[in-house]
Amino acid sequence: MISPRSHPASGFMPPHVLERVATHGSVRLKRCAQATLRVDAEFRARSAVAPAARPADSARRGAPARYIYSAGNEQTLPGELVRREGKSESGDAAIDEAYHWLGATYRFFWERFERHSIDDDGMALLGTVHYGDGYDNAFWNGAQMVFGDGDGELFNRFTASLDVVAHELTHGVIEREAGLIYADQSGALNESLADVFGILVKQYHLEQRVDESDWLIGASLLTDRVNGRALRSMANPGTAYDDPVLGRDPQPGHMDQFVSTSSDNGGVHINSGIPNRAFYLAAVTLGGAAWEVAGPIWYDALTDPRLTREADFVAFAELTLLCAARRYGESGREVEAVRQAWIGVGVLT
Ligand SMILES: [Zn+2]
Structure with a gap:
């Protein structure tokens, strides 16, 4: 079962950074940071909701099942399916990075620890990119990963760093294994x-x-x-x-x-x-x-x-x-x- 208290819906970006930007940034930056803080507060108040039509897990150990969605700069999850396992490059950097970095993270846990995805049972890896407008964060909501495009002034898109994607996926692993309370x-x-x-x-x-x-x-x-x-x-x-x-x-x-x-x-x-x-x-x-x-x-x-x-x-x-x-x-x-x-x-x- 998903434990509502161990999933860090507050996301990758520490709130103190966003609060600084919301008070010290340019007008546009302030708007992005305030909107991000609002979205994050909404997610914290809610427990994880799995997508209504959850796609198939991976039945083959050693192979991931990746599903990348685009929210199209809206705030709906998971959004439109834009790349699935085995499909070729989309040409959209955020979509392709999410796909490759989720794959690299899966490969690490499999090759080093024979762990078959987040739950060691082939759990489908869901990632939504282009979430929100100027959204300065990435998070694991207990059911999927979500990545904003960043404000473009201070922060790039949140798929740009492999370790950020791996960080978010690992939150899923931690939740399944230790359930460490997020406080x-x-x-x-x-x-x-x-x-x-x-x-x-x-x-x-x-x-x-x-x-x-x-x-x-x-x-x-x-x-x-x-x-x-x-x-x-x-x-x-x-x-x-x-x-x-x-x-x-x-x-x-x-x-x-x-x-x-x-x-x-x-x-x-x-x-x-x-x-x-x-x-x-x-x-x-x-x-x-x-x-x-x-x-x-x-x-x-x-x-x-x-x-x-x-x-x-x-x-x-x-x-x-x-x-x-x-x-x-x-x-x-x-x-x-x-x-x-x-x-x-x-x-x-
Ligand atoms: Zn984190």
């Missing part, structure tokens, strides 16, 4: 896991080792008018952008700077910087490709029945140690690298 520390863990698998999918697709990755989330999302590199940096949380309109990246990378706030569901897009950096530290210490050793430990923890919906950072950190020990042995360098990573961000002592 406070469990919500920040939910956000962090979406970033962890977002960056893993990107690195896997680009065949990048840990020292070749930019460790940035949403790098292609920002236009060159923004003084910033991306929306989040997993290597150095808090350094992704510093811009007159967007403000400064508020992410902490250590428990000493943990942000207590009631906004953003208790800072889920803010404090996720702490577990994000822990993953980065573990992956860099272990070296090679992050999907070889560090990724599987995090995947084991995400899919471990001992991970509860209310898990906090400490509970998740301890679980990664148990998973590392089970996979690589108690006294292996893997357990030690993971332990040092969590110590490095102040979660474990």
Whole structure:
């Protein structure tokens, strides 16, 4: 069953960014940001609704079933079916990116973990592009993924970054596996896991080792008018952008700077910087490709029945140690690298 409280209908874009744009942006930007915030609030108030005529899942393990729709700049879901599995390029960048990036994400989970789509049972991958007018967000609503075109001034279309698409799809996986409640520390863990698998999918697709990755989330999302590199940096949380309109990246990378706030569901897009950096530290210490050793430990923890919906950072950190020990042995360098990573961000002592 879909749990209404674990699906992050507030979307990829942190509300604090949109609120900044709604007060500091140009007239047009303000209008886009305010409209986006309104739509997001409506989605938060509603639980997921599966499309009336749900298309067929994939019956063949190892093969996805993708369905890309266009909302035609309206706000109806899922919209008109514009590309389905096996069909050729549409020539529309957002449609084709959604198709390819959902495919790359499916391929990662299949080839690394033999996971057959979001539910490991071939669940059809539904993505709607051209949602709304100047809509500055992307989200997973519990039944499908939705991508806006962005305002074009600060933000490009939300299909532009592979890791953003992978982030949204991973929210579906998290919901099925752990159901982490989307508030406070469990919500920040939910956000962090979406970033962890977002960056893993990107690195896997680009065949990048840990020292070749930019460790940035949403790098292609920002236009060159923004003084910033991306929306989040997993290597150095808090350094992704510093811009007159967007403000400064508020992410902490250590428990000493943990942000207590009631906004953003208790800072889920803010404090996720702490577990994000822990993953980065573990992956860099272990070296090679992050999907070889560090990724599987995090995947084991995400899919471990001992991970509860209310898990906090400490509970998740301890679980990664148990998973590392089970996979690589108690006294292996893997357990030690993971332990040092969590110590490095102040979660474990
Ligand atoms: Zn998210």
